[in-house]
Amino acid sequence: MKAVKKINNNVAVCLDNNENELIAFGKGIGFPTMPYKIVDLSTISMTFYKMDESFYNLLKEIPEEIFEISAIIVKRAQMTLDCNLNPNILPGLADHINFAIKRMKKYKEMKMLFSYDIEKLYPEETSLGRYAVKLVQKKLFVKLPESEITNIAMHFVNAEEENINENTVLDVEQLIEEITGIIEMKFKIKIDRKGFNYNRFVIHLRYYLKRIEENKQFVDDNGELFKAMQEKNPKVYECAELISIIIDEKLNSKITEDEVLYLMIHIGRILKNNTIN
CATH class of the missing domain: 2.30.24.10 (CAT RNA-binding domain)
Known part of the structure; x- marks a missing residue:
């Protein structure tokens, strides 16, 4: 080698x-x-x-100890889940854990909920989420909220390649391109389609649409963080709200506040790191 x-x-x-x-x-x-x-x-x-090259720079961004912990968790998932996992689960999970730690330090009193419905539907993935939270506490001395068990479990649900509905791929791709165009028009930019922030945004969108299909949107009661980001970045909020309206119209759904929050986070990352004007 x-x-x-x-x-x-x-x-x-x-x-x-x-x-x-x-x-x-x-x-x-x-x-x-x-x-x-x-x-x-x-x-x-x-x-x-088979990890996407667009994530290599993201791996450099994430603290080494978080990246290594995430790899241990993914390795355990590979041994316990009876399916193929998307190879991009590793940078995606590391990115999530890194953000969860930052969010918890900044919003210590924020109330978030553990989902017993997810635990019933996905007991093995929930077990992995529980293992991940305990490992972070043991290795980094950071106690993540119980809701992170659910969030991490959903990362593995979303990464199980056999669960992706291939019949909707073409429609999803068209919708993602339409959403990308909205961001470009709203902020008068040309998005770097090869950038890792854009690629993780696309992955988030794909699995958000999958959660709509399965009626499993995130509902974590992140109201405090949502209001803070809404006040700090009103244009990003307006863009995320417009995207949510389009998704709802096309899929006859009702996007949750938490899902709008995650859209805002990803849009903000694209704007901050986009290299094409």
Whole structure:
């Protein structure tokens, strides 16, 4: 195996003997000058194939310890869930845990709810969410709220590739392009379609539409955070509200306040990091 690009000190982009690209974990594998051959494969603890390149920069953004904890959680999911997981579950989960920790520190009194309905529908995924919350507390000394058990469980539900309704892919792609056009028109920008912030926004949209189809929208009572973001970024809120109206009209749904909040977060990230004007 050859290491070709450093992600951080313990993670690197590698090529296996068949020239297939993968993300490899191993203590210190990011230290040597790239590229180099990894002779002792016992130093590799975990590997992940087919991760979207647009997420590589995101992996550099996330604190190394959160990234490594997320990898442990994903590895456990691979061993316990009887299905294929989307390879982008790793950066998506790490990004979520990182944001959850920041959000909890800033809004300590915010009330959020654990979903017993999700626990009944997805007991294995909920068990993974509970394991993740305990692992974060053990490794980082941060006690996440119980609602994060549900949120993390839903990350794994959404990452189970067999659950995605392939019959709706074309319509979803058209809707995503329409939504992207709304953001570009509203803020007079040209979005970088290859950027990792845009790609995680697209992933969020795909699985939000899936949650609508299955009647499983997020309802976490994030009212305090919603109002804070609404006041701080009124134009982002207006854009998210317009997108929600379009989605509701097309799918005969009613978007929740929490889902609007997540749209606002993703739109804000796109605007902050977009490199095409």
